[in-house]
Amino acid sequence: MSADVRKALFPLAGHGTRFLPMTKASPKEMLPLVDKPVVQYVVEEAVSSGINEIVMITGRGKRAIEDHFDISYELEDVLRQKGKLALLEEIRKISSLAEIVYMRQKESKGLGHAVLCGRLLIGDEPFAVALGDEVVDGPAPALLQLVEVFRKVKGPVIGVQKVPKTDVSSYGIVAGNVIGEGLIRIDSLVEKPSPAEAPSNLAIIGRYILTPDIFDILEVQDPGVGGEIQLTDALRILASRRPVYACETQGNRYDTGDKLGFLKATVQFGLKSPDMGKLFRHYLENIFQKGDAMEAGKE
Numbered sequence: 001m002s003a004d005v006r007k008a009l010f011p012l013a014g015h016g017t018r019f020l021p022m023t024k025a026s027p028k029e030m031l032p033l034v035d036k037p038v039v040q041y042v043v044e045e046a047v048s049s050g051i052n053e054i055v056m057i058t059g060r061g062k063r064a065i066e067d068h069f070d071i072s073y074e075l076e077d078v079l080r081q082k083g084k085l086a087l088l089e090e091i092r093k094i095s096s097l098a099e100i101v102y103m104r105q106k107e108s109k110g111l112g113h114a115v116l117c118g119r120l121l122i123g124d125e126p127f128a129v130a131l132g133d134e135v136v137d138g139p140a141p142a143l144l145q146l147v148e149v150f151r152k153v154k155g156p157v158i159g160v161q162k163v164p165k166t167d168v169s170s171y172g173i174v175a176g177n178v179i180g181e182g183l184i185r186i187d188s189l190v191e192k193p194s195p196a197e198a199p200s201n202l203a204i205i206g207r208y209i210l211t212p213d214i215f216d217i218l219e220v221q222d223p224g225v226g227g228e229i230q231l232t233d234a235l236r237i238l239a240s241r242r243p244v245y246a247c248e249t250q251g252n253r254y255d256t257g258d259k260l261g262f263l264k265a266t267v268q269f270g271l272k273s274p275d276m277g278k279l280f281r282h283y284l285e286n287i288f289q290k291g292d293a294m295e296a297g298k299e
């Protein structure tokens with residue numbers, strides 16, 4: 001088994017029901033943050049974490065993702081003819097960002113099932129899992145933070161962040177013993193517990209480093225919450241067989257598959273944009289000033 005993490009699996013087959021009607025015919029992973037689709041940010045995160053072999057588990061209606069990472073001869077030709085060479089360079093780079101292979105998950109049977117679909121392509125080595133609609137904007141790429149922990153502990157590592165107790169039922173929740181700064185040895189994992197049942201408020205954020213022994217567990221995993229094969233349930237079994245760790249991941253996390261999460265990410269990435277940030281900030285300040293003025297007028 002290779003000792004380092006070279007491959008990442010992106011489960012991308014979800015229907016995006018939290019973002020309908022936008023996601024009726026377009027993948028949620030192709031929603032833009034300023035001018036790049038969300039999934040490109042996640043690919044860039046993997047690449048800057050030293051991972052450039054990516055297995056994308058897609059489904060029907062997700063072809064736009066494949067097209068985005070492919071060469072676009074016509075577009076490149078048009079840009080060349082128009083002399084838009086900087087843009088041409090940027091577009092070309094996308095198709096050589098990483099080695100990407102695609103596999104279809106034919107039925108929506110859950111995150112655990114999506115990971116299992118990649119078994120053949122991942123093989124017998126540790127691998128990362130990154131949800132393609134979650135972006136983490138931090139001091140270091142989120143996957144790199146987990147890879148660095150994996151190198152030390154040589155076991156599965158799950159990215160977590162604290163969430164308000166009222167939100168625990170939207171996440172997989174972990175608990176365990178703190179064994180280092182931001183490092184926990186997990187002793188319980190529950191998928192989408194009620195606040196009363198939750199063992200903590202440490203939520204799984206859609207970034208994992210897994211070992212291939214997870215596949216045998218997933219093969220026989222019964223459906224859990226929502227009738228789906230849950231990765232969290234399989235990880236609970238794995239944690240009863242070997243140490244599994246959680247790493248409190250640094251950075252602001254945005255769930256762009258959620259309407260409010262997408263709006264928050266858009267504002268934050270808009271404000272950070274090198275070419276538009278200043279104008280956008282000015283625009284927002286103006287809106288709030290006007291709003292304040294209107295509020296004041298009401299009194």
Ligand code: G1P
Pocket residue numbers: 111131134170171172173191192203204205206230231232255
């Ligand atoms: C999935 C996982 C959950 C995790 C979450 C992060 O849930 O099952 O454990 O906390 O991603 O976004 P989903 O949001 O796909 O229902």
